[in-house]
Amino acid sequence: MSVVPIVDIDDVLFVSVGDELEDQAVATLQQELAERVVATRARGVLIDISVLDVVDSYMARALHEIAAATALLSARTVVVGMRPEVAITLAELGLTLPGMLTALSVREGLAALR
Amino acid sequence: MSVVPIVDIDDVLFVSVGDELEDQAVATLQQELAERVVATRARGVLIDISVLDVVDSYMARALHEIAAATALLSARTVVVGMRPEVAITLAELGLTLPGMLTALSVREGLAALR
Numbered sequence: 001m002s003v004v005p006i007v008d009i010d011d012v013l014f015v016s017v018g019d020e021l022e023d024q025a026v027a028t029l030q031q032e033l034a035e036r037v038v039a040t041r042a043r044g045v046l047i048d049i050s051v052l053d054v055v056d057s058y059m060a061r062a063l064h065e066i067a068a069a070t071a072l073l074s075a076r077t078v079v080v081g082m083r084p085e086v087a088i089t090l091a092e093l094g095l096t097l098p099g100m101l102t103a104l105s106v107r108e109g110l111a112a113l114r
Numbered sequence: 115m116s117v118v119p120i121v122d123i124d125d126v127l128f129v130s131v132g133d134e135l136e137d138q139a140v141a142t143l144q145q146e147l148a149e150r151v152v153a154t155r156a157r158g159v160l161i162d163i164s165v166l167d168v169v170d171s172y173m174a175r176a177l178h179e180i181a182a183a184t185a186l187l188s189a190r191t192v193v194v195g196m197r198p199e200v201a202i203t204l205a206e207l208g209l210t211l212p213g214m215l216t217a218l219s220v221r222e223g224l225a226a227l228r
């Protein structure tokens with residue numbers, strides 16, 4: 001059973017990442033997302049991080065790897081809901097989330113995938 | 115005689131890569147694919163890797179080189195049938211198969227080439 005539920009919204013997989021996601025849960029999420037992308041033929045993965053007020057380098061790397069694996073499986077990843085202070089911290093750390101789209105809201109993220 | 119048969123599907127060359135492809139066989143496959151692309155005026159090369167449960171850095175590099183040579187010969191390469199766990203491992207290793215399209219199935223790969 002996953003710690004983070006993955007929700008189907010039409011042809012998009014939606015995940016809302018909560019605080020305090022442990023390393024093992026991130027690995028499980030990566031695995032489940034990859035399997036669900038193949039099983040559902042999803043066009044994209046939408047990761048909502050609006051709850052997070054910190055994105056450290058571990059989480060940034062996890063997001064990057066999810067996006068890379070998803071891209072290899074012919075889908076795109078959009079990170080939505082990033083807080084301004086998170087964006088500033090990521091920029092300061094040089095973590096620019098390559099290979100990922102970002103959108104300010106779920107609605108805009110869905111639009112970006114269509 | 116090639117170890118890996120190359121099949122014409124209309125204007126696309128189809129190759130199904132089996133397990134345990136030796137280095138010499140990969141080199142032969144690269145050579146034959148390049149020659150067949152020119153000889154048949156193929157629009158694309160479809161490489162099915164659904165049998166593989168591991169894609170190491172050598173295989174990733176070989177796929178990349180096939181795609182690069184194919185692109186220089188005006189055709190596109192689509193890798194199809196990648197397993198979720200293979201995608202995750204490639205992402206972890208930072209092997210993102212640049213210059214290649216991916217598709218989940220042969221049918222979707224053919225559609226991507228048309």
